[in-house]
Amino acid sequence: MSKIYIGIDFGACNIKAAQVPENGKPKDIKLNKNQVDGNFIPNVILYDKVKDKIERKVGKGARNSVDFENKIWQIKPKLSKKDWRKFIKSLEREVTAVEAVENIFAWLWQTITEKFSKNEDFDVTITAPVSFSEVQKNSIKQAALRAGVPVNTIITEPFAAMFSIEDFFDADEQTILIFDFGGSTLDLSLFRIEIDGDEMNFTEIAAAGLKFGGLDIDKAIFENIINVKYAADVQEILDSGTPKIEILNTIEIIKENIFIEDEDSAKDFLNDKRGNLHEFELTRAEIISILEKIKIKERIIALLDELLDDAEIDKGEVTAVKPFGGTSIIGYFMEMLTDYFGAEIFDFEDFDFEPEEIYMGVARGAAKYRYTLEKENSGVTIQNVIPYSIGLAQNEIFTRYIKRNEISGFTTPLKPLLISELDKNNWRVAVYQSFSNEFELPLENEDVIYIGDVELDKNLYGVKDAILFNLKTDGAGQIVMKFFELQADSDAPKLIEEKIVKVG
Numbered sequence: 273m274s275k276i277y278i279g280i281d282f283g284a285c286n287i288k289a290a291q292v293p294e295n296g297k298p299k300d301i302k303l304n305k306n307q308v309d310g311n312f313i314p315n316v317i318l319y320d321k322v323k324d325k326i327e328r329k330v331g332k333g334a335r336n337s338v339d340f341e342n343k344i345w346q347i348k349p350k351l352s353k354k355d356w357r358k359f360i361k362s363l364e365r366e367v368t369a370v371e372a373v374e375n376i377f378a379w380l381w382q383t384i385t386e387k388f389s390k391n392e393d394f395d396v397t398i399t400a401p402v403s404f405s406e407v408q409k410n411s412i413k414q415a416a417l418r419a420g421v422p423v424n425t426i427i428t429e430p431f432a433a434m435f436s437i438e439d440f441f442d443a444d445e446q447t448i449l450i451f452d453f454g455g456s457t458l459d460l461s462l463f464r465i466e467i468d469g470d471e472m473n474f475t476e477i478a479a480a481g482l483k484f485g486g487l488d489i490d491k492a493i494f495e496n497i498i499n500v501k502y503a504a505d506v507q508e509i510l511d512s513g514t515p516k517i518e519i520l521n522t523i524e525i526i527k528e529n530i531f532i533e534d535e536d537s538a539k540d541f542l543n544d545k546r547g548n549l550h551e552f553e554l555t556r557a558e559i560i561s562i563l564e565k566i567k568i569k570e571r572i573i574a575l576l577d578e579l580l581d582d583a584e585i586d587k588g589e590v591t592a593v594k595p596f597g598g599t600s601i602i603g604y605f606m607e608m609l610t611d612y613f614g615a616e617i618f619d620f621e622d623f624d625f626e627p628e629e630i631y632m633g634v635a636r637g638a639a640k641y642r643y644t645l646e647k648e649n650s651g652v653t654i655q656n657v658i659p660y661s662i663g664l665a666q667n668e669i670f671t672r673y674i675k676r677n678e679i680s681g682f683t684t685p686l687k688p689l690l691i692s693e694l695d696k697n698n699w700r701v702a703v704y705q706s707f708s709n710e711f712e713l714p715l716e717n718e719d720v721i722y723i724g725d726v727e728l729d730k731n732l733y734g735v736k737d738a739i740l741f742n743l744k745t746d747g748a749g750q751i752v753m754k755f756f757e758l759q760a761d762s763d764a765p766k767l768i769e770e771k772i773v774k775v776g
Contacts, residue, residue, distance in 0.1 A: 277292040279636060279637065279638025284454060285456075288631065289312075291639055292642075296647070304331065311632065321342070340545070346456075351411055357369070377419035381416075397638040398638070399432045403459070407724075430450035434476075446592055447585065449593045456486075458482040472653070476656040481659065498519065535556070596633045656680050658677070686741070703724055728771075735757055740756040752771070753773065754771075755767075
């Protein structure tokens with residue numbers, strides 16, 4: 273039985289998949305049956321009722337369907353919304369975001385596995401944005417597992433993208449920025465590659481994320497240009513029962529045509545639910561004007577500054593910049609990177625734009641990551657960071673114990689935990705994460721996100737005031753907590769319990 277490493281990039285707009293067989297050579301998995309189309313598919317599901325049977329269709333056909341009542345699109349951002357659901361007419365019930373993700377993965381896994389023999393041993397890695405909480409990552413993983421996908425791990429998108437860059441495996445020591453700008457997020461990761469004889473160390477030294485992507489740019493274009501320039505068309509489309517998302521999809525196509533084909537303007541057509549045809553046109557100058565208006569450049573530069581500050585390095589120490597993701601192809605952002613780092617590090621005018629590498633790099637890298645990690649005698653060690661801080665809820669305040677961008681596997685020193693702050697009935701300890709690096713924040717702060725909790729056996733503890741604890745990250749999204757008590761006859765505290773935080 274041969275082993276196949278599969279990488280799945282479950283994007284907000286598109287789904288991509290790649291494989292690395294035992295020979296180590298990455299290969300894209302074509303998810304489209306139409307040979308003319310690209311390898312990836314739109315992340316859209318349609319619950320199509322054919323006679324008395326429901327057919328779950330995913331991809332381009334689902335996206336192009338005018339059966340708006342029975343399809344779900346842009347499901348990935350909806351995972352961040354508490355208890356999102358939609359009534360699906362063909363099913364005569366509501367579908368949650370997690371259920372839709374599970375249905376998409378079931379279709380996806382059937383499509384992937386039919387391309388292989390039945391004797392393959394699959395090892396699957398799925399990617400997620402840096403700004404996804406552990407609960408969101410766990411939701412994706414559990415949905416995929418229920419759909420039959422043998423998921424080994426979930427890693428961040430820029431961390432995965434790094435492993436798609438083949439020439440860096442033979443490179444000298446470098447510090448590399450991965451700039452992954454997709455449909456719903458901007459994800460940054462800084463890598464340090466160190467060479468020690470035949471050994472190569474890949475260390476992620478910092479990561480940061482921004483919940484802003486191509487979909488947000490499309491919304492800004494709609495609000496500031498399309499809804500003004502084509503007000504009558506927009507109203508007619510919406511009055512027909514066609515949802516606004518269809519106009520946003522049209523904007524996305526026009527935007528990509530302008531920047532991929534390097535045109536000054538582009539147009540596309542939209543059929544509303546009544547069958548009327550509407551034409552929309554945008555220019556490059558109009559899109560750039562919107563980017564200036566929403567000040568996204570300033571937000572990205574602030575994030576880059578924050579990333580470098582967390583890594584404790586100067587931008588002059590970065591030796592290479594590698595862009596990924598569909599939104600990164602917009603020249604406005606490429607020029608921004610050149611201005612920020614300098615043309616000797618990244619020159620947008622000399623940038624060799626390869627669409628397949630830009631779009632497929634995350635999926636390819638996810639597959640190659642697991643292959644590299646497991647390959648015998650590879651001489652490669654890999655270390656990543658946790659791009660968020662971890663702490664406990666104490667008196668309705670998030671108290672940080674592990675700082676953001678700490679190396680995975682870090683263990684805190686022993687700290688006291690007041691018994692008075694535990695729930696008296698079940699001795700429950702609630703664990704939170706934050707994408708801020710503040711030491712203390714109110715629990716209701718939007719940066720503070722509940723991860724999970726552990727319940728202690730209070731019958732095991734003899735003290736009445738405080739117990740000792742430490743936290744440890746294991747590099748696989750789990751958090752381990754150990755609880756101790758000081759002993760009268762010993763200077764060393766006694767381990768009482770060890771718990772894994774129950775995510776979600």
